[in-house]
Amino acid sequence: MILLSLARADLLALVKNPRRLLLSFLLPIVLLIVTNGSKATHHLGGALYVMGLAIAYGLVSVSILGYALGVARDRENGVFQRLRVTPAPTWTIMASRLGMQGLANLVMALIVVIVASQMHHISLSATDYLLVLAISVLGGAVFVAIGQALVGLVKSADTVNAAGRILLIALIILGLFGQSGSLGGFWESVSRWSPVGIVMTLFGGVLKLSAWNSQDWLSIVACVGYIVVFAAIGIRWFRWEAQ
Amino acid sequence: MSSWSPSTEGVETLIASDGLGTGALIVVVVVLLAVRLGYGVSQSRKRRERTRAEPAVAVTKPTETGALPVAARRVTPQVTPGERVDDPILAIEHLTVAYGPKIAVDDLDLEIARGEIFGLLGPNGAGKTSTLSAIEGLLTPREGSVLLDGIDVRRHPVEARARMGVQLQSTSFQTELNVRQIVRLYAGLYGVTMTDSQIADDLEQIGLGGEAAKPFKQLSGGQQQRLSLFVAVIHEPDLLLLDEPTAGLDPQSRRQLWGRIERIRADGGSILLTTHSMEEAQAVCDRVAIIDHGTILASDTPKNLIDKYREDPNVRAVAHGEVTLEDVFIGLTGSEVRE
Secondary structure, three states, X not given: OHHHHHHHHHHHHHHXXXXXXXXXXXXXXXXXXXXXXXXXXXXXXXXHHHHHHHHHHHHHHHHHHHHHHHHHHHHHHOHHHHHXXXXXXXXXXXXXHHHHXXXXXXXXXXXXXXXXXXXXXXXXOHHHHHHHHHHHHHHHHHHHHHHHHHHHHOOOHXXXXXXXXXXXXXXXXXXXXXXXXOOOHHHHHHHHOOHHHHHXXXXXXXXXXXXXXXXXXXXXXXXHHHHHHHHHHHHHOOOOOOO | OOOXXXXXXXXXXXHHOHHHHHXXXXXXHHHHHHHHXXXXXXXXXXXXXXXXXXXXXXXXXXXXXXXXXXXXXXXOOOOOOXXXXXXXXXXXXXXXXXXXXXXXXXXXXXXXXXXXXXXXXXXXXXOHHXXXXXXXOOOOOOEEEEEEOOEEOXXXXXXXXXXXXXXXXXXXXXXXXXXXXXXXXXXXXXXXXXXXXXXXXXXXXXXXXXXXXXXXXXXXHHHHHHHHHHHHOOOOOOEEEEEOXXXXXXXXXXXXXXXHHHHHHHOOOEEEEEEOOHHHHHHXXXXXXXXXXXXXXXXXXHHHHHHHHOOOHHHHHHOOOOOOHHHHHHHHHOOOXXX
């Protein structure tokens, strides 16, 4: 009952935050719109790549600016302290947050896939949908773990906000330009094995299963590695109060 | 199904094409716009400060009664001034709380009787909030034990918290939730089942019937205080902990709050509170303890404390006419202003 009550409240808080909802869908949908029907889609590597890109950037946006900032803000406002003096075990407070964020990631990914398939005339089977959603959950976990690390290392909500913005821009620029090689071979490698890069690789892999190779497997390992490392940092240094 | 092709060449080519020029520019602009929007951290903080500063609403009939929906559980206070309490609801022994090298609470012993209103008085930084935090389980004491009706708070925090109600110094709920949703959340956390009509009735009783759909941040300071107290006692706790409950309230709201606290006690609840208002402590508390530098300097009923320290030179030096609890307080803790 405790976890259910927390989850219901967290879901309500998520849904009733229009700015957060807007940001969750703004970036991926705009990305789909600007590449619709243009040569960009083809040159970017095809409609599936654009769809993967849109979901990955949506996950980055919603996890870093959404999750991390929401946690930092509630911590600073004393919301967590109030919850901690109830019989709710602390793990339920965070599990509820993470669970609802995972659900939000899933819904975002589903909507992007539906919009992308309509807009870019992509025909996806039920298996494709399931695989894309599975990668969205995995990728979302990577970015939420990064958000958790951010909110673990930085106490002030204002600083989390500023650092989150910088991180978001860095990840997007790295993902957008890094793999092109335009930033040099070193950055190409960095980009390929960056959180955005491995999630993109996995989206590509599941949407063309016949070409699944060792790099895709390594990307899954890298995903798990990122989750473990960033989550460990986020849990180890997380403080329930801002002061 | 469209085919997937490696991205590297595609992006590389695209950079040189017309497509990326416009597309990437728009994406970057959207990212910057999204980042610029942020989530209004500063704005939400300003709004919160503004609502706290607002005066409380006028007294309404239900709140004049001070009635809180707490079941009647009559318990006669068993207070023996100056002596150990029989069968205490809260027993603290040798409590020591430290923040690194700084000792905030130093070997503190305290017992609170059932049905008692106990005031913990002290200047800023005296260790009041640290003591409450240790009882609430928000921090781990360096030494000592806290027993709530025999339950070790450190060993069984969930069980202990289920039996205590807490109002923190600055309470905040999730800003997106409205009053009804906040009540439903905390009822759920304490395992209390409430129907919509029960919630509506209870909110009506505390004068928040018309505010059920309002977010917490839109309530006035007095309304927020009422909701916080209601949530703190939603499960009829054995012990209610109030950290400076009247801070920032206007006289009307303070009067209402004390009325409700009296009723909670009348219904069998025990209350441990901190306050800077000596007048209120003198009027409302059965016993008080004056704490400074983490140590209890004196503990008794307000009347006994005044009688005991009436002739103390430090107290006489600060008293203007009849000695009050405030004179005793300043006489024991000193006149210097604390940060």
